[in-house]
Amino acid sequence: MSELGIPPAGNAAGRRLRGTWRGLRRFVRTQPLGAIALLLITTFVFAALFAPVLAPYDPIEQNREHLQGAPDGRFWMGTDDLGRDILSRVLYGARTSLLVSVATVAAGGALGTVIGIVSGYFGGSWIDTALQRVMDTIMAIPGLVLLLFVAALLGPSVLNTIIALSLLVVPSFNRVARGEMLRVREELYIEAARANGCGLWRILGRHGLPNLLAPMLVVLSLVFAIVMIAESALSFLGIGTPPPIPSWGRMLSEGSRYLEIAPWMVVFPGGVLTIAVLAFNLLGDALRDFFDPKQLR
């Protein structure tokens, strides 16, 4: 290839990286709310990754002499009914939340995107119809009902929570990927790839998918927000993350028994969850504005 004047792959990768960096700088400059959201998400990921270092106490250590203590200098977010430090539990809960969300979005996102681009590429054919009927079926069941049904049948574990949540998010990715692919498949470069004798997966993977990245990134961010709420809802109902793994949803359900005695048991985990969800929603909105061709004018 090099005799055609095309630089070797390593160089191209470097250029792409610099392009990403430049894009990121432009994003931060043009979308201030998106930049704040990005900062919040970075903090969230940082807190989750370094929870063992950052947490002042062991999240499952019980301080018998300090049950349901109000927030003070020693326990910044107070302690729960077993005397466990809420700040430490919130930090470890971020790990659970992040692990489940990333795994869900990866699994559900990959499956939904593949179904969507295949369906969109064959738009109108029987493959498309069959796949979309399955998606419609899943979407016809209200989200939490579907989760409750699948997660409860599989039994409470982190893996089963991820499976149930992935099933929930597949249609969201499918819808966007299919819609975009219906548009992209009419493009000249797809026809050129086909004329060059590219196989189906090469057309979809190398020529289709990269052109859907912008809208997929928006969905990714918004789905993250949905998954984080749904994971907490499942744990709240007692069929998500099993104890003693700290999870925000379970902390909320434990706290809901002591609302009037120890409101901090509910206020802090829920507040942190809301801020994390807010960050992903803001990022999604900002990405949409950023990629919107109308905004470029």
Added chain:
Amino acid sequence: MTEYVVRRLLYGVLIVGLVTVFVFLVLRLIPGDVVRLQLANAPGVGEAQIDELTAALGLDQPLHAQLVTFLGDALHGDFGTSFQSQEPVTSLVAERLPITLQLGAMAILIGILAGVPLGLLSAVRHNSWLDQGMRLVSVAGISIPNFWLGLLLVTYLALYFGWSPPLVYQGPGQDLESNLLHMILPALALGASTMASIARMLRSSLLEVLHSNFIRAVRAKGAPETLVIFKHGVRNSVVPVFTLLGLQIGNILGGTVILESIFGIPGMGMLIFEAVQMRDYPVVLGCVVVYGAVFVLINLVVDLLYGVIDPRIRYARR
């Protein structure tokens, strides 16, 4: 029009049918023998009794035969009897469904009544402090988990105003006031995100309409601003809001599961939650199918309303 209604209706029936098949298959594919689970608490049951119950429930038949029997019964409105209470699933659901529908309707009503004026004001006073504040409130509104909001409402109303909802649920027929007081907090918690979504959607949709050429023409002919906004603006920007409302129904129906269990409201959400914990499969199955049917039906109604709101939409076959 009639053809469209019939076609949509048939599609809805198809989807509900597919939901039934899906739920049935998932239930049967899950490891764990239903019969052994049922008899686990009864001491001294022999293999003979297990076989007997298996045959009585039709579980010894091959899967496809079970499915056909099940679908046939379901078409007659028969979803079997609850393992737990031995009552027919249909009557259990019929008892609980109105409660959930009331909760959902109250939540949607709150969402519309608060969301529409907010979105309207925000679009009309574009970029004012009111608009900025509203955008912040609405993005927060879609981010707050409804169950957390519900818990906060209960906590702080009790702490600062000494008010808490009635302890025991009363039907609207028994004691309407107590019923409404019981329902208002979960409805508010559920309606908050609907309000926020409606406000956001109406704002962006109305802004787009208000910047279009025909609005400029209406203004140019000297129409008063209220007429411009309400007659020409809102009417043309309400269709996306309706689409959104159809999707929001799914969130609200799902949300009833968790809010009913927080507030002790004996609706469908409570029914399915308890049934799932007890592994009461016929009830679980019936509930999921009914939830799906309600969701599909409401979306059908929303689709048909498009034509009423915007007569330009023709239901021609694509």
